[in-house]
Amino acid sequence: MSPTHKKLLFIFGTRPEAIKLAPLVRVFSNHAGFEVKVAVTAQHRQMLDQVLAFFEIVPDYDLDMMKPNQSLFDVTAAGIKGLESVLEDATPDLVFVQGDTTTAFIGALAAYYKKIKVAHVEAGLRSHHKYSPFPEEMNRIMAGHLSDLHLAPTSGAAENLRRENILEGIHVVGNTVIDALFLGLDLLKGPKGEPIRQSLQHLPINQRFVLVTGHRRESFGEPFENICHAIAESAACFPDVAFIYPVHLNPNVQEPVHRILGGLSNVRLIEPLDYPHFIWLMERCYVALTDSGGMQEEAPSLGKPVLVMREVTERQEGIDAGTARLVGTDQKVIFEALHELLSNEEAYQRMAKSVNPYGDGTASNRIATIVGKYLSDTI
Ligand code: UD1
Ligand code: UDP
Numbered sequence: 145m146s147p148t149h150k151k152l153l154f155i156f157g158t159r160p161e162a163i164k165l166a167p168l169v170r171v172f173s174n175h176a177g178f179e180v181k182v183a184v185t186a187q188h189r190q191m192l193d194q195v196l197a198f199f200e201i202v203p204d205y206d207l208d209m210m211k212p213n214q215s216l217f218d219v220t221a222a223g224i225k226g227l228e229s230v231l232e233d234a235t236p237d238l239v240f241v242q243g244d245t246t247t248a249f250i251g252a253l254a255a256y257y258k259k260i261k262v263a264h265v266e267a268g269l270r271s272h273h274k275y276s277p278f279p280e281e282m283n284r285i286m287a288g289h290l291s292d293l294h295l296a297p298t299s300g301a302a303e304n305l306r307r308e309n310i311l312e313g314i315h316v317v318g319n320t321v322i323d324a325l326f327l328g329l330d331l332l333k334g335p336k337g338e339p340i341r342q343s344l345q346h347l348p349i350n351q352r353f354v355l356v357t358g359h360r361r362e363s364f365g366e367p368f369e370n371i372c373h374a375i376a377e378s379a380a381c382f383p384d385v386a387f388i389y390p391v392h393l394n395p396n397v398q399e400p401v402h403r404i405l406g407g408l409s410n411v412r413l414i415e416p417l418d419y420p421h422f423i424w425l426m427e428r429c430y431v432a433l434t435d436s437g438g439m440q441e442e443a444p445s446l447g448k449p450v451l452v453m454r455e456v457t458e459r460q461e462g463i464d465a466g467t468a469r470l471v472g473t474d475q476k477v478i479f480e481a482l483h484e485l486l487s488n489e490e491a492y493q494r495m496a497k498s499v500n501p502y503g504d505g506t507a508s509n510r511i512a513t514i515v516g517k518y519l520s521d522t523i
Contacts, residue, residue, distance in 0.1 A: 150519045151179045153236035155227065155254075157187030157209075157219075157247030160321075160438045162195035163419055164266060165242050167323035167508040169201055175512060183230045185223045185247045186210050191393060194418040198328075205230045213395050216279060219246045227254035237519060238263055241291075242320075243437070244277070244284035252290040261522070263515060264291035266319060268301030269458035276456050277437075278362040284458075293518055295511055297502055298461055313518075317510040318503025321441045326505040328423045340420050347412060347425070348386035354378075354482070355429035357436050358401075358453060359392035367473035368397070371453055372404035374478035375433070379410050381479075382486050387411040388425065431485050433478075440468055447498035451481050461501035466494065
């Protein structure tokens with residue numbers, strides 16, 4: 145390694161962080177001026193490994209810390225302790241964290257404890273509700289205040305940071321989720337796409353289908369049951385529409401989903417899909433019904449109406465653009481919103497428009513330029 149090389153360490157632990165950091169790992173790895181290392185907390189295991197395999201990322205450090213039904217205390221404590229020795233060994237010039245997971249927060253905190261600079265990817269999103277999304281709103285705020293470079297996906301996110309008196313190091317770059325989506329869609333067009341298409345033929349993809357995901361902690365218990373009842377009611381009302389639901393592996397999700405929706409003839413409960421399979425399905429779905437952050441960003445890009453099963457969102461741009469609608473976790477509200485989209489073509493077309501409020505697929509290249517300049521100026 146030449147003495148001018150800068151050492152970058154990417155720290156992540158869950159599926160969405162891996163998807164959103166993978167294009168950046170790729171861009172920096174192909175760049176002669178950087179030495180790239182990857183540390184995974186493995187806050188997720190199987191769902192993380194699916195993404196690592198697809199993007200061909202082999203971690204240099206793996207804390208392998210996931211435990212069944214882990215608490216926030218488990219993740220925070222195991223992660224912060226595990227990262228101490230990773231940072232001592234890797235001695236990076238800059239640490240990257242992404243988003244709002246507990247791994248993102250403790251990654252930023254661990255780097256701060258070692259006085260290492262932090263770049264926060266997807267900085268500045270705010271719902272302005274401390275407990276929704278929980279604990280993500282506070283995770284993102286804390287990671288932001290610990291960071292030196294704030295890579296905001298939109299101008300609204302940058303403005304949120306300024307309102308919190310974070311005034312330096314903010315750059316509006318778009319969201320790397322769109323870079324990942326374009327990479328994945330490109331791959332699907334090529335020869336590697338054929339086996340993916342084939343392996344999904346057993347699903348009811350040749351009819352209208354709703355693609356469902358859900359996993360938010362603040363919805364566990366009754367709100368999550370309401371979501372499931374709304375899906376059951378919709379499935380009964382629209383027997384010609386399929387509901388395809390790759391169920392998140394969290395036991396708090398698995399139990400009510402299988403209890404309430406298992407055995408319904410037009411509801412297909414499947415294992416989490418790896419990323420290319422999932423976006424292939426998303427490209428073909430009629431409606432996305434979700435509480436996921438990433439899907440709120442991907443669906444507008446694909447022109448898919450998305451019903452967001454949350455009371456508030458930190459991703460307002462899709463709502464403003466008209467492709468996303470907040471429906472909360474009330475059974476009646478979710479059912480009525482789905483009913484309208486499935487039965488009223490005009491209402492459907494109003495939402496089914498392709499817009500890109502979250503980026504144009506070039507966020508990673510922009511970030512590489514910004515980081516190169518930042519490191520040569522400051523370190
Ligand atoms: C985490 C993040 C959330 C993010 C979500 C993406 C926190 C606090 N939560 O929530 O912000 O939106 O990931 O999916 O950072 N499990 C498995 N295998 C896996 C993944 C999870 O079995 O590959 C099960 C385990 O029982 C695990 C549980 O799910 O204990 C919860 O995982 P955890 O990462 O703590 O929370 P998520 O709800 O996945
Ligand atoms: N996703 C996936 N397989 C699935 C469900 C989702 O690859 O079975 C992808 C999806 O395209 C998006 C990301 O996972 O990029 C969203 O992750 P998740 O919903 O777990 O977390 P969130 O975005 O809410 O933080």
